[in-house]
Amino acid sequence: MVTIIKIGSSINRTINYNENKVKTGHAQCIEAGNYPVDLNKLTLSIKKKRFNKITSLNQNIKRNAMHITLNFSPLEHHSKETLIAIANTYMQRIGFARQPYLIYEHYDAAHQHLHVVTTYIKNDGNRMAIYNLAFRKSEPAREQIEERFGLIKAREQKPYNKFDLNSIPVKRIKYGETESKKAINIVLNYILNQYSYTNFKELNAILSQYNLTANRGRENSKTFQKRGLLYQILNKNGKPIGVPIKASDLDNQPTLTFLEEKFKSNMLKNADQQIRIKKIVDLYLLRSISLKHFTNTLLNHGIIVLKKDLSKGDEEITYIDSKTKCAISGDIPQKFIEKEINQAIDSQLSKKKIKSNLNNKNIKVKII
Template sequence: MVAKIKSGKSLIGALHYNENKVKAGKAKLIATNGYVKSHEKLSFYDKLFRLKDLAGRNFRTKTNTVHLSLNFDVSEQIDDDKLTAIADVYMKKIGFEWQPYLIYKHFDAGHPHIHIITTNIEADGSRISLHNIGRLVSEPARKEIELEFGLIQADSKKDLNKQIERALVKPLVYGSTDTKRAMTNIVNEVIQQYKFTSLPEFNAILKLYNIEADRGTKESVMFDKAGLRYWALDNHGIRVGVPIKASAIYRKPTLKLLEDQFRLGEYLRKPFKDKVKSRIDSAISKASTKDKFIDELKRRGIKGMFRENAEGRIYGVTYVDLENKVVFNGSDLGKNYSAGSTINMIQNNDEATSQYYGSIGDQEKDLQIENSLDSNSKFSRSILDELLSPTDLSGSENLFERRKKKKRRKLNL
C-alpha cells in the first residue's frame, strides 16, 4: 500500500474534485466518519459545512485541508467494506480518528485506490500538525496496516509508484480518464524506457499513446524560451483539449531534461542499430507497396512512420523498435534507409513483380499459340491418315481397276 498526503487551503476545491468524479461515474462515496446522516443521504453542502465548521474555528491557520489517498497493488481485489476498515484504521493511526472525513473509492486508474478528505482543525480550534507527517507517522502506519490486513507490501513508495504508473501505460483516450494523470504516467514511462535522440523521435513514440510534445511556432515566446507543452491526441492524431505545460507534469519532462535524454539515447541505442537494419532489409524484400512495407515491419516488431508535408510529399521515415525500445530516423541508419531510398526500393520491387507476371503472361500466350499449332498439325495429320489408310487405298485400287476395264472395252470397239 502507498499513502499520499496533500495539504491545502481549499476544502471546497478538494470536495469538488471528488464530487465531479462521482458525477462522471469515476468514483463513489463509500463511507464517512463524524457525520450525523448516513453517507447515502448527505448533500454536497452537508459534506462541506461539517468540515467548514471545524476549519472556521481557527482563522490563523490557512492550511486547513487534508486530501490523502491510499493506493493498493494492481493485483489486489478489495471490497468496499475492507477499504472502509483500512481507511478507519489508517486515520486512527495518524491521529485523525475523531475528525470528520469522507471516503471516496475511485475507478479512474488501473489500481484500487481511495481518496479521503478531512481537515486538520479540531473541535476546540487546535491544529493537528502536518509537519513530517508522511515520514514520521504515515509510513509506520502503512507498514502496520499491510501486515494487519494481509496486503501486498510495498518495499518503498517509489517501487509501488512505478508499478502503478506502468499498469496505466496504454494509449490515452481523451475524456475517459484523468488527462493529466494519464499523460504524466505515459510521458515518464516513455522517457524511462525508450532510447531516442531528438524531439521528432520522442514524438514518434508518444504518438503511439495519443500524445504529442510541442514547442510552439518558431515565432512564439514559448519556442524562444525553450518551453514545452504536451497535447492529447484523438485516434486520428488531431489535438484535443488544453495542452499541459511540461513543468506541471510530475518529474517535469521539460526540453532541458529531454536534451539530456537525447545525448544518452545516442549512446544507448548503438548496439541495436544492425538488428534494426536487418529487419528493415527483410521487410523491404517482401514489400511491393508502402502499406505492405509497414505491415511487414509490424510483423517484425517495428513501427514504421513516414513523415509527409502539407502537400503530401514524403520527406522522412522513423522506425520504432517496440521490442528493444529504441528509435531511429531512417537517415541515421544509412543512406539506403532514408525515406527516398526506401520508397525507390519498394517501387523497384513492384516493377520487378510486374515484369515477372508480365513475362508469365507472354509465356502463356506462346503456350496457347504452340497448342494451337499443335492442334492444327494434329488435324492435318488426321486428314492425311484417312487418305492413306489401308481401307482408302484398297478402295482406290478397285476404282482404278474398274476404269481400266472400261477403257479396254472401248479400245476393242
C-alpha cells in the same frame, strides 16, 4: 523498477512540490535519511534548513537539487517498510548513503512510485561526482535491487503480445475518459524511461502511439523563446485536443532540459539497439511487393513504421521497435527513407512484370 534522476536549481522548490502533494492527500513523507530528529518531529522548516545549510557551503553550484523517482510495475504492490528498504538500498548503491534525503510515496498514478529529494553537495562543501550517474551507478543499483527484493524487472516485463504496443499496462489516452494531467503522467512515466529516443521526432513518434505529443511551440512564441515545453493529448485523427499542460506542472517535470539530457544519454546506447531494426529493414525491403506488405512484415517483427508528410512535400519515416524499445527517424541512412523504399518496390514490381511477359513468350530469363 524504473528510475529517473533529475537535477534542479532549487531544493526548496523540489521539497515544496512534494509537500504540496502531501497537503492534497496525494503523497506521504515516509522516511528522512540523515536528519538529526525523527520523522514524526520533522517540520517543513527543518526539512529545508538541513538542505539549505549544506547547499550554502558551495555558492558556485547553481543546480544543486536532485529529484529521484523509483517507479514500480502496476502489477506489484509493496508495503511501506519494503519501499523504505528499497529506497535506502538504492541511495546506498549510488553513493548517497551519507547525504540527507527525504522519501515520499506518491499516490497520484496507476503504479506505486517514490520520490526522493537530496543534493550532491557534501557536508564539506565539495560536490559529488554525478556525471553519467544514471549509467554508472543507477542502472547497476536498479538491477541489484530487482534481484534482492524480487521486483518485476524493468527490462523483462512481457505483455500478452510482446510486439503490441497497446498490450502493455499503459493505454492510449482517450480525451475526457481520465483526468488529462493524470493520463499524461502515466504515459510519460513509462515512455520516457522505457524507450530510447534521441530527438523530438523520435520521441513524438513514440508518444503518438499513445495519443500524446510534446510541443515547444512556434519559434517566435514565448514558450519556445523561454525554453518551455508543453504536452498535449491527441484525438483519434492525431490532432491536438484539450488544453496543453506545461512540463513543469507534471509529476516528474519532463522539461526541455530533462529531454535534452535524455537525448544525449540515449545516443550512447542507441547504436546497438538500431542494429536489429536495420537488419530487418535490409532483409525485407526488397522482398516486399508493396509498401503495405513491407509495413505489415515489419509489424510482425515488432517494428512499427510511421510515415509523416512534411510541409515541403517531403516525407519521413520513423521506425519504432517495440522489442528493443528503440526509435529511428531523420538520421537513418538515405536508403531507409520512404522514397528509397518506394523506388525499390517499384523496381521490383517492374522486374516481375518484365519477367512475366517474357515467360509468356517462352523466353527464359534470369533477373538479377
